[in-house]
Amino acid sequence: MGLVSRHKDRIRQGSDHDEFIESLREGEAAFAYYRVQRPKGMRYILVAWAGKAASHIMQSKADVARPSLKGVVKDFTVEIKTSDLADLTPEKIQNKVLSVSN
Structure with a gap:
């Protein structure tokens, strides 16, 4: 997973879900x-x-940037737009992938 924000020091890779959430x-x-x-x-x-x-303003800028990002990052199964960490549990992510993959 990678997280990208407006801060260059926040671009990172990892393999731990808890680290991603944090x-x-x-x-x-x-x-x-x-x-x-x-x-x-x-x-x-x-x-x-x-x-x-x-x-x-920050939320609006992200909404405006999202279509451009999707034009560059085209290889994804599902998109999750959220402001609630409860939507990003491993189980909920797996269920979204399963619902789209079947």
Whole structure:
């Protein structure tokens, strides 16, 4: 997974779900490219995050940037746009991938 924000020091890779969740901040908007291993191969998820404490301007800028990002990052199974960490549990992510893959 990778998290991209407006801060260059926040671009990172990792393989730990908890680390991914900790990197999402309530006062920021960010994008993440999340990888899930499935029996039929890897599946990728594009996460568009806008924390509940992020300003409306920051949320709007992320909404405007999202289509451009999707034009560059084309290989993903599902997109999750959320401001709630409860939407990003491993189980919910797996269920979204399963619902699209079947």
